[in-house]
Each structure stands twice: as C-alpha cells, then as structure tokens.
Amino acid sequence: MKTEKEKMLAGELYQAGVSELTAERLYAQTLLHRFNQSSPADSLTRAVLLRDLLGRVDDTVTVQPRFRCDYGYNISIGSRTFINFDCVFLDCNRITIGSDVQIAPGVHLYTATHPLDPVTRRSGLELARPITIADNVWLGGGSILCPGVSIGQNTVVGAGSVVVRDLPPNVVAAGNPARILHEL
Secondary structure, eight states: OOOHHHHHHTTOOEETTSHHHHHHHHHHHHHHHHHHHSOTTOHHHHHHHHHHHSSBOOTTOEEOSSEEESOSTTEEEOTTOEEOTTEEEEOSSOEEEOTTOEEOTTOEEEOEEOOSSHHHHHTTEEEEOOEEEOTTOEEOTTOEEOTTOEEOTTOEEOTTOEEOSOBOSSEEEEETTEEEEEEO
C-alpha cells in the first residue's frame, strides 16, 4: 500500500491534505518565509536556507525572493542557474532544472493538476506530473510551464508563453499555447 506522498510522486491520484504532506508544506513555508524576508546582503543565510529547502542546489545558483514552492525537496537545480524575482514552483512532483538555466521574473512551474472529472475533483484528489528543464534554457518573464512538460537543451521560451507540450532542444517558442517559432 502506497502512502499519499508515494502516490503524489508516482503521478497517481492522491490526497494532499494528509498530515505528512501538510507538515512538509508547513516546513517549506517556514523556510520560504525566512528566505523571502532575509536581507539582500545576507547571502550566507539565503544559501543555507535554500540548501535546507531544496532537493539539490549548490552555491553557484542564485534564487531571488520572493520565491514560492510547495515542498522544496522535489526541486533540483543545476549549477550556475539564475532564478529571478517572484517565481512560483508548485513542486508536488519533481522539478528538474539543468545547469546554466536563466529563469526570468514571474515564471511559474506547475507540476500540480486536478482530475477533469468533476466528481473526482470534488473528492479532493489531486495529481502531479514532473517538469524537466535541460541545460542552458532561457524561460522568459511570466512564462508558465504546465504539468508534465520537458524543455530541451538551449531552448528559449518567450515572455508570457504557456508551455503545454514538450519543446525540443535548440528552438525558440512563444505564445499561448507556446509553439515553435524557429530553430536556433
């Protein structure tokens, strides 16, 4: 028998309101509050908080406040990645970000989704699909990545785009829904 957390990470229907997941979200929110309230000059405190919060991050990663996520431990960030102000990462499933990725202000990554069937949705069951972002990707300001998408290496996503399907490597994509404009 799987726990609700195991179901969540397996992409199966799960109950988010169970005590284990509620406690883990509260812990993440406590760390995020401290991170988001920290002094811009206190880079050591910010680095420690990010290491405590996130699944994988090193000292070459920059995350600007206000940063929001659900759990934190499902987020893995490669070296030299920059995450600008006001980003929201709903990490009910894994979010894997490569190295040398540029994430502009207000980018949202959503692994969380809900059942389409209204009866199932009303029951409180949820779903989550992983997001993968390869190395050297640039996500433009205000772009949104929907559950389950992957972005290929070197790809650029234009500002304000909504990515609902995988994008291959070495392309520029933009729009709602995002579509490939040209190859790099």
